Amino acid sequence: MVGGPEGNVLASRRPPRVALSAVRPCPLASRDSARHNPHMTPGRLCIIHVDLDAFFASVEQRDRPELRGKPVIIGGDIKSRGVVSTCSYEARKFGVHSAMPTRTAHQLCPQGIFLPVDGAKYQRVSREVMTVFRRFTPAVEQVSIDEAFLDVAGSERLFGSAPEIAARLKREVVETTGLTVSVGVGTNKLIAKVGSDLRKPDGLVVVQPGDEAAFLAPLEIRRLWGIGPKTAERLHGLGISTIGELAALPIETLARALGDHGATLHDRALGIDFDPVTGGGEAAKSVSHETTFAVDVMDIAEIERTLLALTEGVSARLRAAGIRAGTVVVKIRDSQFRTVTRQKHLSEPSDLTDTIWRAALELARPEVRGKKIRLLGVSATQLGAPEQISMFEVVDAKQRAVVDATDAVRRRFGDAAVTRGSLLHRGLPAPFERDPASAVEGRVGVPKIEDDVE
Ligand code: TTP
């Protein structure tokens, strides 16, 4: 049983051996969890989440020793209306943070060293770091420029237990790139992600199988995936401030307050998460999202909005991976189960929602007219190697700033947090991948969760 907030958290800066001494053998997978998702290995301590510390700023401090120990702020120009991409931990003491207007950052920290974003350099470093991760397992799912989930279930005979792998990985990232990472180790992605964020910078947090709910219990509700400011406000209104209090609330009360999202949050508050680590060594050849309607749809406007939601998911993943697509493919299945796919080459590779959506609409329109549609899918293929395409040019700076800000919200609060105006209050299916049968949010009629938009 866990006594206090830190009771079962094995957090250590250096040396991580402290954490390793307390590792217990993995229990067998629970049958109940296996029924939910046969592809994962529930109950095993094999999921690792890694996130670089103050990534862009740390790269600059690494490359320019005179910046070390100083408040370094990476972002747009102070004079224009730029925003802060990130800042060093020294600058965070002044209250500076990502997405803050650079001008505000300058007021808070006039002695800060302001530097522009060097996107191409950070992409290069990101690839080096991901290559280090792949030394330990082919199952690496990169989720943004500086973070990834690893499933090390198959690597233990070669490299030791998951916490041992985590400690070794931290060392090898420093040796290879000169940068520190924070790592969470747990039985699932939710726990690993919360863990990696808890002891930044240079943290290592191991949550033992069976300790998930107790690990989360003392933490602030905002640390949980899917709880943004508005959901937090509503929960505070119910007298809930910790994840443990949230888990103790009857599901019916939560569902009344938050709808279907309430039930999902209840599971998460208990540390339940069945999302498998995707990605298997080879570079992805395509990124796709698809959805099956609960009731076949003829309404063109609804079809278009759904294509937009799917495209948002696809393009956000492209941007997170720093790649662009040369070809857009739509998949359409009608009520008779006839499936067609149509594809279009883009004049220039893109990772932008608007460009990909326009192509998807053009492809889909002639195919959906007068039909009852059961399934829609959007894929991006012919993915361009990042070094062939610079990350920040091509699109005008304003459009890129909007895209980056949207991605930042998504990174922090999850996909559902960012919804275009035309999607709000429509009960549209959220885009999903993997297993349509189990993705409750993927069915029409389930309200989208837009209450986390700030
Ligand atoms: P994060 O991992 O969110 O932040 P970080 O690595 O700078 O700091 P932390 O130690 O808290 O992890 O994001 C990774 C990089 O992505 C970050 O260095 C810069 C970029 N980024 C933006 O450009 N804008 C944003 O709003 C955020 C959050 C990140």
Ligand code: MG
């Ligand atoms: Mg980071």
Ligand code: MG
């Ligand atoms: Mg990150």
